[in-house]
Amino acid sequence: MSSHPNAPSHESASQTHHGHSHGHEAAHGTFRSYMIGFALSVILTAIPFWLVMSGAIDSKLFTAFLVMGLGVIQIIVHMVYFLHMNPRSEGGWTMMALLFTLVLVGITLAGSLWVMHHLNTNMMPMSPEMMKNMP
């Protein structure tokens, strides 16, 4: 790269100045963006572990809600800072594929839990006697 006439002496420079001389414009991260992503991930991992291990909040439902919420936020952080997702990469097709997959994942998860929950609650109640006579 012509902008780096003295590239070897730059070894220790942490802020790699990246030129897009090679063809595709897939966004790569910078040292800064990776570190931001890493710091956010550490925080977003530590909080749910601490919540569950210390039992800081009495309400289990609220804790569960927080754990899942922080998980979702961390997934978004990873998508943005590590996988470099943005609406422009590959002409927007990666984003479209991701959204389509999320719809399918949502249907799969919500549908399975919903259907199976109703199956469970609509099952004929079984007494221990009936259980013993089961084939």
Next chain:
Amino acid sequence: MSQTQAQTHGTDNGKPQFYVTDEHHPEGSTMLGFWLYLMSDCLIFAVLFATHGVLGRNYAAGPSPADLFDLPLVAVNTAMLLFSSITYGFAMLQMERGAKAETLFWLGVTGVFGAAFLGLELYEFNHLIHEGAGPTRSAFLSSFFTLVGTHGLHVTFGIIWLITLMVQVGKHGLIPENKRRLMCLSMFWHFLDVVWIGVFSFVYLMGVLG
């Protein structure tokens, strides 16, 4: 037709040529293709998560997650995978600078963290099975071993791929082909970390929470 083509493309000795040489693989489509593969992989995990969501409370009078899971161990495991993610990021930054030795170094560090993750997971599995909480004990444990085991298998193949690429880079340097492969593995590796977020939140933490 095929003969004339073979001749026009200058293959000597009249050797048959089974592909059209002048049809170029459009550059840059590999990343989109690989992303689509990852999305299909995401569906596999979604199905396994759904299975665990349905079966995760069926203990068959056996041990529950609170009895079995060692959260500090899971936390260390999570840290290993997170560290491996950031070190892979460093490898990609070095690759962009064209620094071969540094790229190989960071890839090696990534491999070590990945192996540590796998080792801890295998230790946990081994421990569970020896406690009589193997995959055959209850529906909860079957779905647990399937989901976490599938993720572990992905990491295993990721490490094999990583070693292969380290050999390739060592041999041929940072040529465009190797850069493309490294970028695909980068997506794969970060994707596995994303799936692990789901695993530790949904399976371990929610499981222990009861």
